[in-house]
Amino acid sequence: MTRGRWGLAAIAVLAAALVALALACPVLRAPALVVVQGGALLVAALGVNRHRPAHPRLWAVVLLLLGFGLVTALGREAAGDELRVARRGLAVVQVTALALVPALWRTLRLPGGPARTTWPDLALTACGTTLVVVQLLAMLHHVGARPAVLAGTSVTVVVVVLLRVLVTREGLAPATVLVVLAGVLLTGVTGLAIPDAGTTGQSQLLGVVVAAASVLLAAAAQQPSMRHVGTPFAGGTLRRDGQRLLTTVPVFCVVPVLWGLGALGVLPSVAVEVVTPSGYVLACAGVFFAARSLTRAERAAERDPLTDLVNRRGLHRATAELRQRLHDRDVHLCLVDLDDFKQINDTRGHAVGDALLVDVADRLRTAVGPEGVVSRTGGDEFIVVFATSTLDEDGPGDRLLAALDVPFDTGGTPSTVTASVGIAPLAAGVPLSTALVDADVAMYAAKQAGKGRSLVYRPQLREQVLGGLARQGELRRLLLHGAPASEVGELVVVHQPIVALQPLRVVGTEALVRWHHPREGLLMPDEFLSHAEAAGLGARLDEHVAQQALGHLARWDAAGLPALDLSVNLGIGSLRRRGIGRWVAALADQHGIAHGRIHLEITEHEELPDDPLIAESLREVVAAGFQLDLDDFGIGYTSLSYLRRFPVSTVKLDRSLTVLVSEGGDVPLLQGIAALCRALDMRMLAEGVEDERQVERLRTLGVDLAQGHHLGLPMGAGDVAGFVRRTCARRGDDVLI
Numbered sequence: 001m002t003r004g005r006w007g008l009a010a011i012a013v014l015a016a017a018l019v020a021l022a023l024a025c026p027v028l029r030a031p032a033l034v035v036v037q038g039g040a041l042l043v044a045a046l047g048v049n050r051h052r053p054a055h056p057r058l059w060a061v062v063l064l065l066l067g068f069g070l071v072t073a074l075g076r077e078a079a080g081d082e083l084r085v086a087r088r089g090l091a092v093v094q095v096t097a098l099a100l101v102p103a104l105w106r107t108l109r110l111p112g113g114p115a116r117t118t119w120p121d122l123a124l125t126a127c128g129t130t131l132v133v134v135q136l137l138a139m140l141h142h143v144g145a146r147p148a149v150l151a152g153t154s155v156t157v158v159v160v161v162l163l164r165v166l167v168t169r170e171g172l173a174p175a176t177v178l179v180v181l182a183g184v185l186l187t188g189v190t191g192l193a194i195p196d197a198g199t200t201g202q203s204q205l206l207g208v209v210v211a212a213a214s215v216l217l218a219a220a221a222q223q224p225s226m227r228h229v230g231t232p233f234a235g236g237t238l239r240r241d242g243q244r245l246l247t248t249v250p251v252f253c254v255v256p257v258l259w260g261l262g263a264l265g266v267l268p269s270v271a272v273e274v275v276t277p278s279g280y281v282l283a284c285a286g287v288f289f290a291a292r293s294l295t296r297a298e299r300a301a302e303r304d305p306l307t308d309l310v311n312r313r314g315l316h317r318a319t320a321e322l323r324q325r326l327h328d329r330d331v332h333l334c335l336v337d338l339d340d341f342k343q344i345n346d347t348r349g350h351a352v353g354d355a356l357l358v359d360v361a362d363r364l365r366t367a368v369g370p371e372g373v374v375s376r377t378g379g380d381e382f383i384v385v386f387a388t389s390t391l392d393e394d395g396p397g398d399r400l401l402a403a404l405d406v407p408f409d410t411g412g413t414p415s416t417v418t419a420s421v422g423i424a425p426l427a428a429g430v431p432l433s434t435a436l437v438d439a440d441v442a443m444y445a446a447k448q449a450g451k452g453r454s455l456v457y458r459p460q461l462r463e464q465v466l467g468g469l470a471r472q473g474e475l476r477r478l479l480l481h482g483a484p485a486s487e488v489g490e491l492v493v494v495h496q497p498i499v500a501l502q503p504l505r506v507v508g509t510e511a512l513v514r515w516h517h518p519r520e521g522l523l524m525p526d527e528f529l530s531h532a533e534a535a536g537l538g539a540r541l542d543e544h545v546a547q548q549a550l551g552h553l554a555r556w557d558a559a560g561l562p563a564l565d566l567s568v569n570l571g572i573g574s575l576r577r578r579g580i581g582r583w584v585a586a587l588a589d590q591h592g593i594a595h596g597r598i599h600l601e602i603t604e605h606e607e608l609p610d611d612p613l614i615a616e617s618l619r620e621v622v623a624a625g626f627q628l629d630l631d632d633f634g635i636g637y638t639s640l641s642y643l644r645r646f647p648v649s650t651v652k653l654d655r656s657l658t659v660l661v662s663e664g665g666d667v668p669l670l671q672g673i674a675a676l677c678r679a680l681d682m683r684m685l686a687e688g689v690e691d692e693r694q695v696e697r698l699r700t701l702g703v704d705l706a707q708g709h710h711l712g713l714p715m716g717a718g719d720v721a722g723f724v725r726r727t728c729a730r731r732g733d734d735v736l737i
Contacts (some may be wrong), residue, residue: 030273033207040214048223062179062217065186069210089703119455122348144308156255158187171237175229185213211329213294304376306354307361312383315375319385320433322373325385333432334384335422335439336364339451341380343576344410345415359408360417365402383436385426397421397454410484420446421454427633435701441465448530472535479532479540489517491541493548495720497712497727498567498685501699508562508565508599511549512714513541538573545569546587550598552717553672554591559721567599567629575602580617581624595625597648603631622647629685632658634673643680650705652675655688658708661697674702 044066162184166177184483186209220226234312310318323331330351338360345353357380364374364384372386386397400421407414413537422443424435438457445461446453455461477483478491480494495509515523532541546568553566580600588595622628629650630642634657642648653673660670677684686698689708698706715723 005575025725029258033211034070036211036336037066037214040211040218041066041070043218043627044221045494047218047226051221051224051227053227058230059221059226062221066214066217068216083283118668159184161195162187169237170239173223173225173228174225175226176218178216178223179229182213182216182220185209185216213409231633300388305519307358307364307376309361309374309376309382311375312377315373315377315383315385316375316432318375319426322371322385322387323428326371329387331385331426332388332455333424333426333435333439334386334396334400335424335436335443336382336384336400336419337421337443338380338416339420339447341417344415346576348411349411356408356410360404363399363403367399383439397423397456401452403453418452420451422446422455422457444468447534463614468531468534471531472537475528475532475537475541476535479544484501485516486518489515491515491544492716493552494714494716495549495552496707496714497720497723498565498705498707499711501695501703501706504695506564506712507705508567508597509720510567510601511545511569513545514686532575532586536573538571539577540573542568542574543568543583543587546584549585550591550593552720553593554598555717556721561721561724562722563594565597565599565627566593567601569601569603569631573602575614575617576618578613579627581621584621584626585624592601595628599627599629601629601631601652618646622649629642632687643676643682648682650683650685652685652687653703655708658686658694658698661694661701667701678702 015715025239043064044063048056048063053059065171162180166172166180209707220229241283302310302317304311341353341356344356357376360382361374361376362542364382366372368384368386372384375383375385377383384400386396401419404417404419407416409415420443422439422441422445424442425436426432426435439530441462442457444465448465448725474483474488476486492514495510495512496512497506498508498510500504500507513525515528517523529538529541530536550567550568553564570580578585584600586597588598602618618628627649628647630646630648631651631652632654633651634654643651651673657670657673660667674684683704684702685705685707686694686703687700687705687707689695689710691710692710695706695710712727
């Protein structure tokens with residue numbers, strides 16, 4: 001414990017001892033109260049001087065209040081008329097305490113934002129404060145019992161509001177808690193006792209209560225958090241509605257407690273009369289708070305807390321109301337699923353992802369206007385139900401996709417976000433649940449078709465989607481669980497030769513995967529790669545292919561073949577996997593393959609996100625000694641952008657460009673690409689070479705490498721060695737790297 005805390009604890013123990021002594025020994029009561037009040041004033045002054053509060057005027061009021069308490073205690077001892085001094089002194093204390101109310105409400109406000117308090121709390125406080133003022137005016141004019149009951153009711157309301165502040169908030173600064181507790185003592189017990197302080201014993205009890213409140217204020221002044229009392233940084237946060245309702249229940253027991261104290265004679269008789277009016281006011285307030293909390297809880301049960309859209313539960317009610325408003329107009333249900341949203345969460349952070357979801361919700365709401373309902377059912381999925389017309393130039397899905405066209409701000413970086421939309425007509429009499437299932441099928445079909453598009457449900461799509469899901473399940477069993485080949489087949493790696501053109505020789509192979517399916521026969525990559533990526537198995541599939549292909553390369557080396565290069569394709573799943581270079585290096589080292597012989601191919605056929613982490617991972621791959629090739633150059637999304645973003649060493653011309661050579665097509669285009677590659681120090685590889693004429697013209701253009709049916713068909717690993725040897729004998733050349 002620090003020295004300051006030891007000092008505070010010692011003061012608190014001393015104050016408690018003096019109060020106990022005052023209660024036990026009437027002879028020493030008045031001197032003890034004077035010592036307590038004086039000590040509290042001194043400790044508070046030292047705390048204010050030490051911590052330098054942000055609102056010194058507030059603490060000046062506290063010191064003034066403590067000073068009035070000390071003067072009252074001294075006056076009681078000097079005058080000998082405790083009743084008269086107590087009534088006047090405590091009235092002044094209450095008036096001074098009212099100056100703390102504005103500071104309390106400043107504390108309960110958000111920094112630069114709306115109030116944490118709610119208007120019922122403010123109404124109760126205004127009511128209580130007004131009644132306290134009326135009480136004080138009645139005291140000054142010496143009015144009788146009825147104003148006393150009015151005063152008791154007012155302070156009871158104020159006490160309940162102050163206690164409610166404590167129990168309905170979490171994270172309150174310790175100094176704030178102590179100040180509020182002191183306010184409860186000063187406002188509550190003194191307010192109830194002043195109008196009916198008919199005995200010396202009750203007057204002495206009031207003095208003890210004021211002394212206890214003074215000790216609390218002195219302790220608050222010693223807390224480091226006292227610097228922020230009166231600012232929004234000391235007010236904590238509101239608890240949830242359900243917690244606020246439950247924690248408030250004990251607070252409303254103040255009235256029966258007062259009744260019990262009055263019946264026992266601890267409080268004056270006026271406390272018993274206060275029970276009925278204040279109990280009625282607080283009972284009404286309690287019922288109101290409960291009803292409001294239940295209403296807000298029911299609304300929250302039908303709302304998404306992030307976007308404030310209706311959730312799946314609220315969608316049924318909102319859709320029914322929309323159908324009633326639109327009568328016979330056509331209504332469509334659209335299921336909108338953001339493409340690759342997980343990537344934004346993983347790379348930009350969940351705060352950016354949440355902000356993006358809010359922006360998407362606002363755009364969808366604007367797109368459908370008052371004639372539609374937008375719902376968020378969880379994650380990155382939205383359901384939109386809105387009226388459509390045959391006169392609309394754009395379909396329902398096009399209108400929603402157009403709303404997402406403008407790039408979003410993701411952490412200060414503009415990002416394009418696409419979505420897959422499944423659409424189902426919501427005709428009269430069709431249950432919402434049925435339309436949701438149909439739209440879900442159409443959305444999955446849209447994703448399988450390439451994302452960033454919309455599809456209207458047709459019965460044929462169900463078979464397509466279910467077939468795709470079945471294929472994903474088979475791939476999962478094959479890659480993750482090692483199911484037997486008789487049930488799910490096996491993945492086989494074949495190799496297509498890569499040939500150097502000047503001079504003509506085999507320099508490597510490209511590893512290609514085939515699926516020998518037990519029922520459907522040989523499946524080509526286009527028939528299952530997209531399903532593997534959709535199932536989150538893309539990286540696992542690439543690792544499986546690389547493991548087999550590197551094993552083949554090691555066996556060729558052992559058979560005495562000159563060292564060939566090996567090209568392995570990487571899908572989007574592998575590129576998003578952290579540490580690409582580590583697992584590739586581990587496989588290469590396991591088989592004893594030099595890193596420089598391995599080429600990792602990224603395809604331009606599928607757009608890669610402009611993600612700094614992907615670029616950094618690929619730079620790590622190159623730094624580890626691996627080669628990076630750009631496949632399908634010329635038909636993809638951003639060819640030149642890829643060359644700028646990624647450390648590419650070889651550009652593979654798509655067969656659609658290679659065919660221009662044999663047809664006498666756009667040769668200047670190929671010459672320009674060749675010049676670009678030479679300027680960037682990149683090699684060129686032509687895919688799809690089908691005849692000897694292409695070989696000669698590609699040589700003339702300066703193309704380094706080629707592959708195609710004319711140069712070698714894809715073949716099993718066991719056939720590669722024989723092919724290489726036959727090619728060497730036919731060409732009269734050695735196999736060179």
